[in-house]
Amino acid sequence: MRKLIATLNMTLDGNCDHTAGFADKDIHQHYTELLGNGEQILYGRTTYQLMEYWRTLTVNHQAKKQWTNLPA
Incomplete structure (x- = not known):
């Protein structure tokens, strides 16, 4: 049986x-x-909807480039 955290x-x-x-x-x-x-x-519904943004970064490479090149 697996652990549930x-x-x-x-x-x-x-x-x-x-x-x-x-x-x-x-x-x-x-x-x-x-x-x-x-x-x-x-995830619950609300957290899933919040996390959906990050899934789009794997599909939208231009958005990923903009996110990873933000100034510090």
């Missing part, structure tokens, strides 16, 4: 608003490793 982005004070927080390098690294170790990802 559930994760939720939440601040220590219980805030779950993805627009209110700041994701630093360590948070990005943590979730990159977590997602990289999974075999499947299950």
Whole structure:
């Protein structure tokens, strides 16, 4: 039987608003490793709709070029 890992982005004070927080390098690294170790990802409707943008980057190479060449 496989492990099921559930994760939720939440601040220590219980805030779950993805627009209110700041994701630093360590948070990005943590979730990159977590997602990289999974075999499947299950999203709810809202998160799926948010993630749909990233799927379009794999199809639209011009958008991908613009995204990866942003100034620091």
